[in-house]
Amino acid sequence: MAINWFKYSAPTTFYGLAGKMIPWFAFSAAILFAVGLYIGFFIAPMDAQQGEFYRIIFIHVPASMMSMFLYMVMAGYAALGLIFNTRLSAMMASAIAPTGALFTVVSLWTGALWGKPMWGTWWMWDARMTSELILLFLYLGFIALHASIDEPRRADRAAALLAIVGSVNVPIIYFSVKWWNTLHQGATIKFSGTSMHIAMQQAMFTMLAACWLYAIAVALARVRSIILERERNTVWIAELPEVKQ
Amino acid sequence: MKKSSMLDLLVLVIRRDLVLAMRRRADVLTTLVFFVMVVSLFPLGVGPELSMLRKMAPGVLWVAALLASMLSLGRLFSADYLDGTLEQMMLAPQSLSMLVLGKMAAHWMVSGLPLVLMAPVLGLQFDMSVQALGVLIVGLLLGTPILSMIGAIGAALTLGLRGGGVLLSLLVLPLCIPVLIFGTGAVEAISSGLSVVSHLSLLGALLVLSFVFTPWVTAQALRISME
Numbered sequence: 001m002a003i004n005w006f007k008y009s010a011p012t013t014f015y016g017l018a019g020k021m022i023p024w025f026a027f028s029a030a031i032l033f034a035v036g037l038y039i040g041f042f043i044a045p046m047d048a049q050q051g052e053f054y055r056i057i058f059i060h061v062p063a064s065m066m067s068m069f070l071y072m073v074m075a076g077y078a079a080l081g082l083i084f085n086t087r088l089s090a091m092m093a094s095a096i097a098p099t100g101a102l103f104t105v106v107s108l109w110t111g112a113l114w115g116k117p118m119w120g121t122w123w124m125w126d127a128r129m130t131s132e133l134i135l136l137f138l139y140l141g142f143i144a145l146h147a148s149i150d151e152p153r154r155a156d157r158a159a160a161l162l163a164i165v166g167s168v169n170v171p172i173i174y175f176s177v178k179w180w181n182t183l184h185q186g187a188t189i190k191f192s193g194t195s196m197h198i199a200m201q202q203a204m205f206t207m208l209a210a211c212w213l214y215a216i217a218v219a220l221a222r223v224r225s226i227i228l229e230r231e232r233n234t235v236w237i238a239e240l241p242e243v244k245q
Numbered sequence: 246m247k248k249s250s251m252l253d254l255l256v257l258v259i260r261r262d263l264v265l266a267m268r269r270r271a272d273v274l275t276t277l278v279f280f281v282m283v284v285s286l287f288p289l290g291v292g293p294e295l296s297m298l299r300k301m302a303p304g305v306l307w308v309a310a311l312l313a314s315m316l317s318l319g320r321l322f323s324a325d326y327l328d329g330t331l332e333q334m335m336l337a338p339q340s341l342s343m344l345v346l347g348k349m350a351a352h353w354m355v356s357g358l359p360l361v362l363m364a365p366v367l368g369l370q371f372d373m374s375v376q377a378l379g380v381l382i383v384g385l386l387l388g389t390p391i392l393s394m395i396g397a398i399g400a401a402l403t404l405g406l407r408g409g410g411v412l413l414s415l416l417v418l419p420l421c422i423p424v425l426i427f428g429t430g431a432v433e434a435i436s437s438g439l440s441v442v443s444h445l446s447l448l449g450a451l452l453v454l455s456f457v458f459t460p461w462v463t464a465q466a467l468r469i470s471m472e
Contacts, residue, residue: 137419157469158402
């Protein structure tokens with residue numbers, strides 16, 4: 001039996017599907033957050049060099065990874081929308097942007113909180129922090145451009161082009177600790193094994209999965225609102241039970 | 246069509262835009278005066294200590310050049326957009342990317358080149374050494390065309406929007422940060438006795454990359470904005 005993959009690329013069908021999926025993602029995100037924080041704060045041992053302060057890594061690293069990853073996903077959806085002219089892809093791109101910006105802020109914020117006890121300063125103008133800050137500006141530019149164009153179609157396409165142009169920054173952030181010799185420490189998780197204690201790894205990966213699920217749940221909820229807003233004049237929206245009453 | 250028609254087209258667009266700019270000389274001068282003024286404000290703001298000014302000079306000059314080029318970007322397509330010329334350009338059988346490249350080149354000659362020529366004078370106000378000034382000029386020569394080219398993408402995307410000017414800066418400035426970093430990095434390198442080759446090579450690489458990609462991206466952005 002051939003599955004029709006394109007069935008859910010229409011806002012009409014995706015709206016219902018997203019509504020069914022949100023509780024699952026949201027619920028598992030909540031559980032994983034609880035588990036990850038518990039392991040991170042109570043089970044993982046103290047770090048030899050950084051003492052208790054290192055525990056902020058369990059929020060900082062997942063948030064940073066998500067901030068870069070979500071930008072790539074957003075740019076990918078934007079490109080899909082631009083190439084195939086699908087409405088839903090563009091809606092997904094604009095649904096992801098605020099969450100991505102949020103993770104970028106969390107990453108910068110926790111980085112500052114971590115930097116104060118470790119390096120003695122809230123902020124250093126080194127390559128990784130600067131490029132993460134640029135990433136935040138790129139997210140804000142995307143949101144601002146989208147918001148200032150009234151016609152949704154033009155807004156989608158213009159913002160999509162901007163997202164694609166901006167995506168050159170993401171590899172620069174990722175490799176910045178390798179290319180420049182900076183204050184920021186190198187990557188802790190590598191493909192060739194890590195230098196971490198096993199409980200620390202568990203906490204980190206649980207938190208990463210939790211952030212991931214949270215991002216999906218929030219993006220789906222947001223895309224549902226965008227669909228409702230954009231299609232408010234259509235018949236199928238008027239016939240939805242939650243709209244009808 | 247003749248073989249050289251692409252180049253003819255490029256020359257034609259550049260010449261047309263230069264003539265138009267010369268008819269409205271005030272616009273060109275405003276950008277330049279803005280540049281000079283912003284740079285001159287810094288010694289007044291931070292105090293006239295020469296050792297500090299010497300250290301700040303490349304950064305101040307580069308940031309001022311960046312801001313000054315933002316000022317003139319709004320005009321890159323807007324006049325042609327308002328009087329319908331841009332629509333005709335898009336209907337023309339010739340490549341839109343080439344037309345856009347011509348407009349970028351003309352924009353650089355009008356708003357970038359004067360800044361480069363003015364920079365040594367301002368650099369002397371900051372007591373920069375001759376060597377550092379030379380590197381600054383080379384960096385600006387490589388870097389300001391990139392600012393015009395990246396800026397054109399933003400100008401095309403924000404064409405005809407209300408509050409376009411501020412939005413344009415918000416979109417373009419983050420993308421211009423690498424140019425700023427390598428441009429000032431080169432001057433700092435020569436001041437501390439290091440080689441400037443790596444910074445200038447990276448600037449050159451950025452220039453080549455923008456030269457290849459930005460005209461096409463800008464053309465796409467214009468098509469999106471003009472639908």
